[in-house]
Amino acid sequence: MKTIIAAYSQNQSGSHASIQAALWTLLDVPWLSKKDFKACIQLLAVLQWVLSFLLMGIVFLLLLIYLLFTNFWPVPALYLTWLIFDWDTPEKGGRSSSWVRNWLIWNHFRDYFPIQLVKTHNLLPSHNYIVGVHPHGILCVGAFCNFVTRSTGFCEKFPGIRPFLATLAGNFRLPVFREYLMSGGLCPVTRRAIGHLISRNGTGNAVAIVVGGAAESLSCKPGLTTIILNKRKGFVRMALQHGAHLVPAFSFGENDLFQQVVFEEGTCMKSFQNRFQKLLGFAPCFFYGRGFTSVHSQGFLPFPRPITTVIGEPVTVPKIEQPTCGTVDAYHAMYVKALLKLFNDHKVQYGLSETAELQIL
DSSP states (O other): HHHHHHHHHHTTOHHHHHHHHHHHHHHHTTTTOHHHHHHHHHHHHHHHHHHIIIIIIIHHHHHHHTTSSTTTHHHHHHHHHHHHHHTTGGTTTOOOOOOHHHOOOHHHHHTTTEEEEEEEOOHHHHSSSEEEEEEEEETTTHHHHHTSSSTTTTHHSSSEEEEEEOOGGGGSSSSTTTHHHHHEEESSSSHHHHHHHSSSSSSOEEEEEETTHHHHHOOOOOTOOOOOOOTTTTHHHHHHHOOEEEEEEEEETTSSOOEEEOOTSHHHHHHHEEEEEEEESSSSOOOOEEEESSSTTTEBOOOOOOEEEEEEOOOOOOOOOOOHHHHHHHHHHHHHHHHHHHHHHHHTTTTTTTOOOOOOO
């Protein structure tokens, strides 16, 4: 403890570097190298993120239900009462918190893989943007790190642009978890929520949408570059209705984080996945990654493999309140062309072969 206090007194600003150095000195033991210590912290950062997204909503829902039948029943009662009045907040811009988005833990999360953001063109603060992110992968790790956290420098690379990430609307119906999501700048992937951000929140907003969605996650497999886009035109129509420019983005390495059991079309398990997806909006994936103790063990944590999200050139979109199907198709084709160019221009640099092709379904 004295070591930590001494480090802080040498730098009254209490910088992260001084505190980290003091912690390392305090925990300096012969069997734990500095490299191993950093790897452990990074692993814990990823673990808390995975557990938060997989369990937080359900855990707090069950906890509130339990508390209703105890002497602490006023706590869930007050929260549920407030929730009724706050129900529409996610659809109206949410409650983004710079403090949460700048947490130091996100830097360790970034370094675990590592993840980087590459800028190819400017985004002007005088416009709004819909960013199409591909591919979905299993847990959208690249999209979360780049558009929710501040660890990869989005705001420094695109000054004046406020990033948001759209996710399943059902997540915002889970108590407490919805507050966590909103604090990171996430919003429901609904017309109302996205329309609010690109029409009633001024300019300089960039809403990232993982276009392929849950259906795309079912085909996620290392070495596979298949995305679902041909029939996904709703985001193009919204861009036209609000005059928001379309920006393609591709996360190289996203599909390499997990191994998935992919079922063939026509099998019972494939039919079950498709029906589940239609009912609840997401598909149950049977996947595995690394374990907690070793990269070579099996578990639910992603493999530490690099992800590079490249943001491409914006497709200029005019404002047309009632675009025809032909107009939507034309701008959709322009978007696909821009995405293919982005993929082909950067695939070799970020781990794919010269012959690798982006398959669009």
